[in-house]
Amino acid sequence: MTATSQTDKRSLIELRGVTKVYGAGHAATHALRGIDLDIGEGDLVAVMGPSGSGKSTCLNILGCLDTPTAGTYTFQGVEVGQLDRDQRARLRRHYLGFVFQGYNLLSRTSAIENVELPLVYRGVPARTRRAHARRALEAVGLQGREKHAPNELSGGEQQRVAIARAIVTGPAVLMADEPTGNLDTARSHEIMQLLVELNRREGITIVMVTHEPDMAAYAKRIVHFVDGLVESDKRNGSHI
Amino acid sequence: MLWDTIFLALREIRRNVIRSFLTILGIVIGVASVITMVTLGGGATVQVTNQIASLGSNLLMVTPGKRMGPGQSSASAPFRAKDVEAIARDIRSVAAVAPASTKPVTAIVGNENWSTTVTGTDNQYMKVRMWPVQTGREFSDSELRAGAAVCIIGDTVRQKLFGGLEPLGNRIRLGKLSFQVIGLLEAKGQSSMGTDQDDLVLLPLRTFQRRISGNQDISLIQVSIRDGESTEKAQRDIERLMRERRHIAPNADDDFSVMDMKEITKMLTATTQVLTGLLGAVAAVSLLVGGIGIMNIMLVSVTERTREIGTRLAIGALEREVLMQFLVEAVVLSSSGGLFGILLGLAACLGLKNALKVPFVLNPGIVVVAFLFSAAVGVVFGYFPALKAARLDPIEALRHE
Structure with missing residues (x-):
C-alpha cells in the first residue's frame, strides 16, 4: 500500500482554521493557532511535536473531548463545535475509541469487564457484550487472560486490554495519546505492531500522539506540530 | 441499564468492603435504634392496653377534678x-x-x-x-x-x-x-x-x-x-x-370525671407514645449523621476515582449516566445500611423483650419507613458528590494523578 493511494479516500475528519485559546486577556495561551488538517478513512497518523506544541490539545479536539475556540471541526460531515456535551458523548460512544498513556483501566476489575465497559454505555445486552469483549481480547492476543485484573497483567498486557476496550465497539477512529509512553522499547514495538495490524486488517483509522520517532515510524503519515501550528505533514516513506 | 448500574455499584462497594462497612455503620446504628425504640415502644403500648383490657371493659372510674388533658386534673x-x-x-x-x-x-x-x-x-x-x-x-x-x-x-x-x-x-x-x-x-x-x-x-x-x-x-x-x-x-x-x-x-x-377503660388506655398510651416519639427523634438524628458520613465517603470516592470518571466520560458515558452511577452507589450503600439496621434492630428487640418484659410487636410500617428513609438518605446525601462526578471535565479528569 502506497501513501498516495490513501489521499484518494474521502475525508473522515476535517479541521479548518482551528484555534484553541485557554484563559483570556493577557493570561491567554494559544494552544492552537489555526490548524487545517484532513484525515481520511483508514489512515494511520502520528502526531508529533515538542511538549506545548498543541499536539495533545489537537487530539482532545479530534476526540470530541474539547471544542475549538474558533474554526470548524467536521467529523463525518457533522460539525462538532455545534454539538452539546451529551451529543459529543454520544458521538464518542458510537464512533471513537480511546487509548491512553496510563491505560486507564478500572482497577480490581477483570480484563473482560474492562473491555465490556463501552458496550455497557451502548446498552448492549450482557451476553452479546461478553461475546464481543472476548473477540476483542482475542484480536489483541490476550485470549485466556479474560479473568485477570489489571494489577495481575504486565504494562504491555494492560495496554492491550485498553486497545481491546477501544476497538470493541468497532469505532471509526481510534485516538491514541502516547500509547507507548509507559512501556519499554520491546513492549512499545509490540503495541505499535498491534496498532498497525488493526489498521490494516480491520481498516480502523488511527490518530496517535507520540514523541518517539521510532514509534511514529510505524505510521503512514506523520504530522509535526510546533507552537500551535502544523509545521510539516508528510506521508511516511518508511511505513511498513 | 439500571440493573447494570446497580451491579456496578455493588461491585464498587465490594472492592472496598471495610470502608463501605464503616460508611454505612452510622445508618446501621440509626436505623437499628429507630426500629428498637419504636418496636419496644409499640410493645409497651400493647402491654398497657392488654392489661387495662384485662381489668374489664365495663369498669368506670369516677374521680373528682376536671380533666385537663392526659393525666392532668384540677383539684376540686x-x-x-x-x-x-x-x-x-x-x-x-x-x-x-x-x-x-x-x-x-x-x-x-x-x-x-x-x-x-x-x-x-x-x-x-x-x-x-x-x-x-x-x-x-x-x-x-x-x-x-x-x-x-x-x-x-x-x-x-x-x-x-x-x-x-x-x-x-x-x-x-x-x-x-x-x-x-x-x-x-x-x-x-x-x-x-x-x-x-x-x-x-x-x-x-x-x-x-x-x-x-x-x-x-x-x-x-x-x-x-x-x-x-x-x-x-x-x-x-x-x-x-x-x-x-x-x-x-x-x-x-x-368538676369531676367519669372515665371508661378506653379513655384511661388512651391516656396511658399517649404517654408511652410521646416517649417513643422522642426516642425515635433522637434516633432519626443519628440517621442524619449517618447520611453525612455517606456524603463524606462519596466525595472521597469521587476524588479517588477521578481518572475512572474521566475514562468513562471519554468512552461515551453521558453526564446523567455518571450521576446515576454514583447516586445508585450511595443509595445501595445507605439502603443496605438500612437493611442491616433493621435486622440488628429486630434482633435487639428480641434480645431485650425478656429483659424489659415487653412483648415483641412487629410494626411492618416502621420497617418499611426505616428502609425507605435510609434509601432517601442515600439520594439526598449522594446527590452532591454524584453531581460533582458528573460535571467533571473529562480532559482534566484524565490528567488527574
Whole structure:
C-alpha cells in the first residue's frame, strides 16, 4: 500500500482554521493557532511535536473531548463545535475509541469487564457484550487472560486490554495519546505492531500522539506540530 | 441499564468492603435504634392496653377534678359516702360500686417494716376489680358498719412482712394502730405502669376515715356495669347524677370525671407514645449523621476515582449516566445500611423483650419507613458528590494523578 493511494479516500475528519485559546486577556495561551488538517478513512497518523506544541490539545479536539475556540471541526460531515456535551458523548460512544498513556483501566476489575465497559454505555445486552469483549481480547492476543485484573497483567498486557476496550465497539477512529509512553522499547514495538495490524486488517483509522520517532515510524503519515501550528505533514516513506 | 448500574455499584462497594462497612455503620446504628425504640415502644403500648383490657371493659372510674388533658386534673371537692350510695341506687345498669380513699403508710410486723399504700373501701372493691380473696374472708357487715380494726392484705405485703409465716389472724401496725389480718388477696403481679398491684392493704372505709385520714373524703369511685348494658349510657347517667348532686350550673364544666377503660388506655398510651416519639427523634438524628458520613465517603470516592470518571466520560458515558452511577452507589450503600439496621434492630428487640418484659410487636410500617428513609438518605446525601462526578471535565479528569 502506497501513501498516495490513501489521499484518494474521502475525508473522515476535517479541521479548518482551528484555534484553541485557554484563559483570556493577557493570561491567554494559544494552544492552537489555526490548524487545517484532513484525515481520511483508514489512515494511520502520528502526531508529533515538542511538549506545548498543541499536539495533545489537537487530539482532545479530534476526540470530541474539547471544542475549538474558533474554526470548524467536521467529523463525518457533522460539525462538532455545534454539538452539546451529551451529543459529543454520544458521538464518542458510537464512533471513537480511546487509548491512553496510563491505560486507564478500572482497577480490581477483570480484563473482560474492562473491555465490556463501552458496550455497557451502548446498552448492549450482557451476553452479546461478553461475546464481543472476548473477540476483542482475542484480536489483541490476550485470549485466556479474560479473568485477570489489571494489577495481575504486565504494562504491555494492560495496554492491550485498553486497545481491546477501544476497538470493541468497532469505532471509526481510534485516538491514541502516547500509547507507548509507559512501556519499554520491546513492549512499545509490540503495541505499535498491534496498532498497525488493526489498521490494516480491520481498516480502523488511527490518530496517535507520540514523541518517539521510532514509534511514529510505524505510521503512514506523520504530522509535526510546533507552537500551535502544523509545521510539516508528510506521508511516511518508511511505513511498513 | 439500571440493573447494570446497580451491579456496578455493588461491585464498587465490594472492592472496598471495610470502608463501605464503616460508611454505612452510622445508618446501621440509626436505623437499628429507630426500629428498637419504636418496636419496644409499640410493645409497651400493647402491654398497657392488654392489661387495662384485662381489668374489664365495663369498669368506670369516677374521680373528682376536671380533666385537663392526659393525666392532668384540677383539684376540686372530693366525694362523700352519699355519692357512692346515690350511684348504687339511681343508676340502673350498675353491677357494683366501690368507694376508695388511699394514703401511703408504713406497715410494721415485729421487726419488719414496709412502705405501702392503705386503701379504705368495702367488699364491692373485690367485686369491681374481679379480685377475689384467696384465703381468709372479706369484711363482715358489722366490721364495715363499726369501723373495726381489721384488714385484707396483698401478696407483696404478706411476703415483706410475714415471709413464710401465716398472716391470717396476726396483727399489722399501721401508724399508731394495729389491725388484724382477716384476708389475703390473690396475687396479681405488675400493673401496666410497672407498679406492683399486690402492694396494698385494704381497710373498711369507715375505719380508714376515722383512724387513718381523719376525714370523710372519697377520692375514687369505681363502678362496674352489668353485662349487656351500655358503658357509654352509664357514663352519661353518672355524669348527669353527679352534676345534679354537686350543683353544677348547666353551662359550667364538670368538676369531676367519669372515665371508661378506653379513655384511661388512651391516656396511658399517649404517654408511652410521646416517649417513643422522642426516642425515635433522637434516633432519626443519628440517621442524619449517618447520611453525612455517606456524603463524606462519596466525595472521597469521587476524588479517588477521578481518572475512572474521566475514562468513562471519554468512552461515551453521558453526564446523567455518571450521576446515576454514583447516586445508585450511595443509595445501595445507605439502603443496605438500612437493611442491616433493621435486622440488628429486630434482633435487639428480641434480645431485650425478656429483659424489659415487653412483648415483641412487629410494626411492618416502621420497617418499611426505616428502609425507605435510609434509601432517601442515600439520594439526598449522594446527590452532591454524584453531581460533582458528573460535571467533571473529562480532559482534566484524565490528567488527574
